[in-house]
Amino acid sequence: MQAATTGTSQQGGSTWLQTDPLTFRHDLTGADRDYEPVSDVPELTIPFPGVWEISYLARPAISVSTNAALWVTTALFKNNALIPGSEAITGLQASDEVIQNTTGQTFLHKFDAGDRVTLHAYRIGQTGTANILSNADGRTGVMAHWVSPGF
Incomplete structure (x- = not known):
């Protein structure tokens, strides 16, 4: 689901898009460095062109039971392609450890009307479990704020 608050005009108005508060657990089961969409987070559709401030938060959970990394x-994708500079990483090297935190990025990016923004993730390391979580203890979501008609 996508919540939107839109001002009265594109120029000078305030437009915000964001995902609603979500509750989910998305297991990352793919190969190393193989992005997969976090399908529990709905895509944001950009309503009109211009420069947008994009921000996302992701709550990774990582667990290892043997000495492993x-x-x-x-990262965020635009129309199924990586947006360079949107990547964020978290991890651990330990034995019998679990870590959860919130990671993400905020940046400016130019979009066309109708562009679709989605959250993707991958794991590095196959020992242990890795997932993206969202609940009242820590949320995962994507936000967009229209800034200007262009660079």
């Missing part, structure tokens, strides 16, 4: 990288 495991990492989670998150």
Whole structure:
């Protein structure tokens, strides 16, 4: 689901888009460095062109039971292609450890009307479990704020 608050005009108005508060657990089961969509987070559709401030938060959870390293990288995609500079990483190297935190990025990016923004993630390391979570203890979501008609 996508919540939107829109001002009265594109120029000078205030437009915000964001995902609603979500509750989910998305297991990352793919190969190392193989992005997969975090399908529990709905895509944001950009309503009109211009420069948008994009921000996202992701709550990775990582668990290892033997001496191992495991990492989670998150990023945003535009129309199924990586937005360079949106990547964030968290991880650990330990034995019998669990870590959860919130990671993400905020940046400016130019979009066309109808562009679709989605959250993706991958794991590095196959020993242990890695997932993206969202609940009242820590949320995962994507936000967009229209800034200007262009660079």
